[in-house]
Structures are given as structure tokens and as C-alpha cells.
Amino acid sequence: MAAVVVNNLSYCYQKGGKKILKDLNFTVKQGQILAVMGLSGSGKSTLCLCLGGIIPHYLGGEMSGQVLINGQDTAECKIARLALEVGIVFQDADTQLFSPTVEDEIAFAPENLCLPSDQIRQRVDAVFDMVGINHLRYENTNNLSGGQKHLVAMAAVLAMDPAILVLDEVLVQLDAVVKENVVEILLELRRRGKTIIIVEHDLEAVTIADRVLLLEDGMLVNDGPASILQDKELLARYKLVM
Amino acid sequence: MINLDPRAKIVIVFCPATLAVFFNTPEPLLVVLIITMLLLRIFQVQYISLIYKFRRLLPLLLVLLLVQSVFTGHGQVLIALGDVQILTTGGVSSTGCVLLRMLILFGSAMIIATNNSRDYVLALVQLKIPYEIAFMVLIALRFLPVFVQEAKDTLIAMQLRGVDIQKVAWGKKIKVFTYIFSPLVSNVLLKANQLAISMEARGFRVYPRRTYLRVLKYDLLDYLIIILSLSLTLAVLTLSIVR
Secondary structure, eight states: OEEEEEEEEEEESSTTSOOSEEEEEEEEETTOEEEEEEOTTSSHHHHHHHHTTHHHHTSOSEEEEEEEETTEEGGGSOHHHHTTTEEEEOSOSTTTOOSSSHHHHHHHHHHHTTOOHHHHHHHHHHHHHHHTOGGGTTSOGGGSOHHHHHHHHHHHHHTTOOSEEEEESOGGGSOHHHHHHHHHHHHHHHHTTOEEEEEESOGGGGTTOSEEEEEETTEEEEEEEGGGGGOHHHHHHTTSOO | OOOOOHHHHHHHHHHHHHHHHHOOSHHHHHHHHHHHHHHHHHTTOOOHHHHHHGGGGHHHHHHHHHHIIIIIOOSOEEEEETTEEEEEHHHHHHHHHHHHHHHHHHHHHHHHTTSOHHHHHHHHHHTTOOHHHHHHHHHHHHHHHHHHHHHHHHHHHHHHTTOOTTTSOHHHHHHHHHHHHHHHHHHHHHHHHHHHHHHHTTTTTSSSSOOOSSOOOOOHHHHHHHHHHHHHHHHHHHHHHHO
């Protein structure tokens, strides 16, 4: 079964306004890493919001078409319910972290799932080990560097153990060493059968993708294997390389 | 440092705060302040900085002193300008009470800061407060310094564009502050919205209840301190009312 199905998805933030997404159609198989690329303003982040159900539930606007997450229509399912299936790491780490310590931040999601405290502890420890941030466990989230904040935000989402992980321009904000570490984590998650959607405009960050979607002005202009990243002529046409 | 349950600390803070509101003469308020200072010392809180910060309130207290002396007019006249009382013992006493009350309230609140704010979420939840409200308190505490920083950043951004706030006339200062507060309010709303999305996207309120990584448990010392604090406060209140 496809993990994500997007059917004729169109969206504009204000009724009758400019369409940010225009008639998108694609599916993502379980265990696949999909990269969504495009210039700023091409609708990448809006697509992430649609995948997490934030559109149409939280933000207004006009959405048409359908997004199915493991068979559930996002328009008919609450965001918090969808969170059990899709984990989204947003661009701005500052607004995702609110707990006094990193451990509390990572425990927040499993606590919401009503797990017993020993299972919460197990999940938290497993995520700390996986992301390699054990040394930050008792740090105040306010005092972390930008890269560390992104790692913690990602760890906090991984603690939900979602079947689908969406990263909205996270990799591009990490330094080379941390990025390599995150790429390893993503590959491990793929081995475990997780579906990963990486939204980026940095070519280097998406070399691990199985498939690449190119968005331009809200339209899907290319859907192909990762090898299209080698096609300089194609990338230049969409201004992804100079 | 004594490691107390946050609920016990809430009770400790509640006691001097109640007495501070109850008394309206300087003498008992001074005693409550001394007790608060002792508590701060026991919890190893640096309270000298608190007293130092209160120097900024001096102009306000001076205005209060004049207003109390001129308009309430109780007590012995110390300074008068013709028929107008400028300074009275009543004014001095009232202003002293305000200062003492503020010191007690801020000082006792500093005891709260000796615990992780997430512990207070737990404390409130275990005191049967709905977890949504407990998290509202946590987030308000967490984002307060962020908003202060944001206001400072906006001010610096304006100064970098050539606006020297010190040299701006008082009439125009209000206009400058509207330029600071408009982006601040808009940023606050934006951040609140993003935070709400991020919390829901991590399953907040997916179930009517939630569990916690840690669970608070009272020790014997917590019980003793709660009983002692409440008994002493009740005794002092009762004695004051009876007398």
C-alpha cells in the first residue's frame, strides 16, 4: 500500500487568491525516501503542511483534492490523530522547542500517547542514542545552538515513532558533520521501513533520495529517480543549479 | 540545597504571599520579609540581585510617597508647603508597605524558580489542574524571556537604522514605541500559532489524558514542611484577627 497518496491537490491561502499548489498528483511507497525540491516560493513548505493535515484543519484557505496518509484522508482526520502517522520537523526550530530541558522536550510526544512511564523512558533513551545527543539531555533548550535545536526538534518528532517522517528544509541548516549524522539516521529509518519525505533546495542534502519531485510555482514539473539530480541541464532549467 | 517536591514549594510561596496581602502595616510585613529572605537563603537563591533590581522602582515609589502624603493625608505632617501636606508619616508607612509587599511577593516567587518549570506542570496536573492549563503556564514562562529579547532586537534594529531612542523627544517616543510593539505583537501571534501547530503535530490533546516520564512523590519532609507552613500561617492570621 502507498504510504502517501496526493490526488489533484490545489491550495491557496485566501479564497480566490493565488494558488500556491496546483493540481499535484503523486504517491509515495512505504519505505521510500522522496525528495521534494524547488526554489523558494514553489510551494514546498505548503505541501508539508498539507501532508500533516495542518492544511486544511489549522490554516484556512481553499484546498481541493485529497491527501491520503496510510489510507486516511487528512481532511477527515484531526491533526493530533494524523500525528500518530506523520511526523513533521519544521524549518524554524525555535518555535518547536518549549520545554525546559531536552529530555522533557523529547518525552513530550510519547507522554501525549499515554504510554506508561517506563515505556516513555525506553523511547526517550532510544531516540537519544539514535540521534546521538545524549550529552544534551539536561540542557536548557534555550541555550542550544541552531544545529543542536534542529537535532532536538527532529529527535522530538522521532519519539512519536511515526510511519512517515517529513523534514522541511532541516538538512540545509546543519553543518557538514551533523548533516552526515542525520543522513545516517534517515538511512537507518528507511531500513526500518519508514517513509521519509525530505523537502529541500540544497542538492547535496538529497543524494540519499530514491525519488525526486521538482516543484515550480506550485506545479509538479518533474517526478523521477534520484538520477535526475545528475542532469545539470534539467536542474539548470528549474534554476536549481547555476 | 533542600530537594523539595514542587507542590511543597508552591505551599511555601503561598504562605508569605498571603501574609503580605493580609498585613497593612510595615512592622509585620518586615517580619514576613525577613522570613522570606531566610527561605531564599535556605533554597540558596541569590536575593541580593533582587534588591538591586528594585532600585529601578525608586522613582515610582517617590511618586507614590507624594501621592499618598498629599491625597490620603493621614498621620503626622513631616513636610508641608503652606496648607498642602507634602510628606506625612502615613504616606511613608503606606509606601513602605507597598515596597515590602513587592519584595515579599517577588522574593517568594524566586523560590519557585529553583525547580524545572516542567516539574510545575507535573505538580499542577497532580493537583488535578487540567493539563492544557498547566502547559499554558509552562509556555507563558518559557516564552516570556523570548519576547523580551524580541523587543530588544526590534529596538536595536531601529537604532541600527539611525533612530537614537535616547535623543527622541518624549512626544515622538510614543510613536517610536508603536513601531516596536507592532512587529512584536505580530511576531508573538505568529510564534504562538507555529507553536500550537508544532504541539498538535506531536499529538498534544490526542487523548483526554496524558502520562508523564516522571511522577512526583511526596517525602516525609514535604509533608512536614507543608503542615508547618500552613499551620504557622493560619496561626498568625488567626492571632491577628483575634487581636
